[in-house]
Amino acid sequence: MLICSSLDEVRRREAALRCIASRVKEHGRTGLYDLSGLAGGFPVKKSDLAFLETYAGPAIFSESLQKEGKDHLGGEKVLAFNRTSAAILATIMALVEPGDEVLHYLPKLPSHPSIPRSVKIQGATYHEFDDLNDFKLSEKTSLVVITGSTMDHQVLPLADFERIIEIAHQQQIPVMVDDASGARLRTVIYQQPRALDMSADLVVTSTDKLMDGPRAGLMAGNTQLIDLIQAKANQFGLEAQPPVVAGIVRALEHFNPQRILDSINRKDALYQTVKEVVPGVEKTPTGIMISAENILKEITDSKDETHISEREAATLMAMILLKDHNLITIPAVGMPGVSATIRLDLAAQDAERMDNTQISHAISDALQRLKQIATDEEACLNILYE
Ligand SMILES: *Cc1c(COP(=O)(O)O)cnc(C)c1O
Numbered sequence: 001m002l003i004c005s006s007l008d009e010v011r012r013r014e015a016a017l018r019c020i021a022s023r024v025k026e027h028g029r030t031g032l033y034d035l036s037g038l039a040g041g042f043p044v045k046k047s048d049l050a051f052l053e054t055y056a057g058p059a060i061f062s063e064s065l066q067k068e069g070k071d072h073l074g075g076e077k078v079l080a081f082n083r084t085s086a087a088i089l090a091t092i093m094a095l096v097e098p099g100d101e102v103l104h105y106l107p108k109l110p111s112h113p114s115i116p117r118s119v120k121i122q123g124a125t126y127h128e129f130d131d132l133n134d135f136k137l138s139e140k141t142s143l144v145v146i147t148g149s150t151m152d153h154q155v156l157p158l159a160d161f162e163r164i165i166e167i168a169h170q171q172q173i174p175v176m177v178d179d180a181s182g183a184r185l186r187t188v189i190y191q192q193p194r195a196l197d198m199s200a201d202l203v204v205t206s207t208d209k210l211m212d213g214p215r216a217g218l219m220a221g222n223t224q225l226i227d228l229i230q231a232k233a234n235q236f237g238l239e240a241q242p243p244v245v246a247g248i249v250r251a252l253e254h255f256n257p258q259r260i261l262d263s264i265n266r267k268d269a270l271y272q273t274v275k276e277v278v279p280g281v282e283k284t285p286t287g288i289m290i291s292a293e294n295i296l297k298e299i300t301d302s303k304d305e306t307h308i309s310e311r312e313a314a315t316l317m318a319m320i321l322l323k324d325h326n327l328i329t330i331p332a333v334g335m336p337g338v339s340a341t342i343r344l345d346l347a348a349q350d351a352e353r354m355d356n357t358q359i360s361h362a363i364s365d366a367l368q369r370l371k372q373i374a375t376d377e378e379a380c381l382n383i384l385y386e
Pocket residue numbers: 083084085086112114147149150151178180181206215216217
């Protein structure tokens with residue numbers, strides 16, 4: 001066993017970060033290619049720096065936050081949080097009582113853990129569904145959550161979206177949409193309406209997903225609900241602080257859907273090229289992905305030869321992509337328990353500096369190297385932890 005615990009995953013992440021730091025010291029930021037799709041960014045202006053203060057900051061940035069936030073998400077009022085998870089927690093604390101029930105509908109199970117965890121901490125019951133036939137409100141339901149696009153970028157069909165909102169609203173139950181990536185993925189690629197334009201009551205999005213903002217949560221909705229949620233957020237310290245708000249405002253100003261649209265055409269060509277090296281490669285809305293299962297399949301000829309797990313194979317692959325090709329993917333840098341799927345997002349800013357041939361060479365070289373070292377425990381440990 002190469003990866004035995006979360007502690008090992010922490011060590012792997014530290015090794016990846018050391019590698020990134022030393023690369024940047026030598027070659028600067030352009031020596032790296034972050035195709036995780038979660039690179040985020042912090043596009044503040046020099047003139048913003050003087051206002052990154054506790055009280056002057058909100059005075060300066062909140063007006064722009066309201067304007068830019070409502071342009072992006074619709075609704076009457078906007079609220080910024082430290083993370084999308086924080087917005088979800090604040091909403092559940094504000095709108096759900098102990099003993100109530102929260103229903104969650106999403107395109108494909110499982111849900112982002114922040115939703116069931118927040119419901120549990122509030123002492124309510126939780127049910128999640130990905131089949132319309134199973135979705136039923138009860139007398140105890142006090143909140144319906146819809147995930148517009150999952151962590152793996154599965155998007156909810158429009159008809160299901162509208163139907164869930166209709167069912168909830170027949171009983172006057174508020175609907176919160178977790179549109180972490182969906183606020184852009186659904187609208188730009190699938191041309192679906194914004195969640196609030198479909199009469200959802202609240203929506204939250206992550207300002208680092210498919211846009212170059214800080215990792216933070218931006219919520220919008222009707223004023224009355226937002227005010228209730230804001231009170232909870234302030235009580236528990238969940239709201240974004242002025243520097244993050246400044247980053248959100250500038251990222252919203254810079255947001256240009258064209259990069260997402262360009263990635264759609266480019267990914268088909270990349271998919272065809274990579275398919276020759278890895279037949280199991282799959283398309284995502286804005287790029288490609290290779291599952292851990294497929295990576296292991298590529299490096300083992302028959303079942304009885306398998307001595308490493310799928311997760312180990314994928315993590316090794318991600319670390320080789322980082323160490324040999326300066327290419328950042330989630331299984332190398334993610335927190336313990338992170339998805340082991342290698343996803344390359346062509347809507348990432350750094351994708352502009354790397355062409356498809358370079359990307360497919362990196363994948364093919366890394367796979368070759370992985371095949372060579374997979375049976376050499378010493379070499380594997382070195383790649384994962386040194
Ligand atoms: C990323 C994501 C979240 C959480 O975002 P954080 O910034 O990590 O809190 C919640 N739900 C979905 C569907 C996501 O993709």
